[in-house]
Amino acid sequence: MSTALLPAFALPAFTKGCALSAGLIVAIGAQNMFVLRQGLKREHVLPIVLFCALADASLIIAGVNGLGAVLSLVPGLSLALSLGGAAFLGWYGVSALRRAANPEALALADQPSITLGAALAGTAAFTFLNPHVYIDTVMLMGAVGASLPAPERPLFMAGAALASLSWFSALGFGARFLVPLFARPTAWRVLDIVIGAVMLLLAASLLIGAARP
Template sequence: MILSLVSGLTSGLSLIVAIGAQNAFVLRQGVQRAHVALVVAVCAVSDLVLIVLGVAGIGVIIEQAPAVLELVRWAGAAFLLAYGGKAALRAIRGAQLAQPAAGQQGTWAAALGTCLALTWLNPHVYLDTVLLLGSLAGTHGEEGRWWFAAGAGLGSVMWFAALGAGARYLAPLFARPGSWRVLDGGIAVVMVTLAVMLVA
């Protein structure tokens, strides 16, 4: 039981901690202090749903329906390119160089939509969270796989909460004009690179 829980926790963290589209978005929202709780909740709940689906065995269905993953792959690449383009424009123009006022943070609906798209239009989410974690969980037996899922889910909640809450401490750094450009430039590079990797 404990072994399965710890194995799920370490496996989940090893997959989620890498800087990707979702983490970059959470980081930016955290630095801006814009709808952070909503974004963290959506990311964590989405991960929990995907982990449960993988452990329940839906990964086998996805693996045998390549057309679904192909559709998600192209839609995800298009979204990442568009989001990366917006980040690049912000970096070039130097927009939002200081912590924005409440009215400039964007609506909660926009944050929710972007967060859902970055999560559910990312084929790697299905490959990593559903297929890989689902397969690893299967090695722990009928009861152990759910403890593995609990560990992976705990790791996801811990990571997104820490990323969202911890990003606010970077706010003094982003009081400097060049910092937003560096962050947005980095986000643009990550998004466009991921998009190219998806279609390459």
């Protein structure tokens, strides 16, 4: 659907979902490294990309809906989660800016071919055995999404899911083009600066929202 057709009030929620999701997933991590490595080998890329995107979407939806129900019963918890989310985003943003000051080149080693089952099992392990995925998607994004008015929540989740699908598609299918670029420390420095700026802006927006009566 074209954003021109969305109600005027809905665009910020959609954009916020995209920005928050993109800021959280665009970082050097075990899952991204695995997707990138498989993309380099052009091996089971589509199933891996779809698995990662669907897993993110499912966790985000569960977080928004689950926390939304809790927040409606305990209004004070919304403030606590907003403050906690702002603190986490602030820490994440500062950490990204610190990484930008001392980036490291991305090194990839050749890996033997694996079956589709092994590839999906590996993707599941990198996705669900990482404790940060629950902090990022279920807790943090769930708290932000649940703090929005009910009509805006589906658009927030759609924006977040779109950002996730776009990132994993670019990482998996564009890996052959990205590797020469991201082997350079300068590229990671620029990326971390952008991530840091986005996280700090979102942290500020949470604090502003929490300060409103």
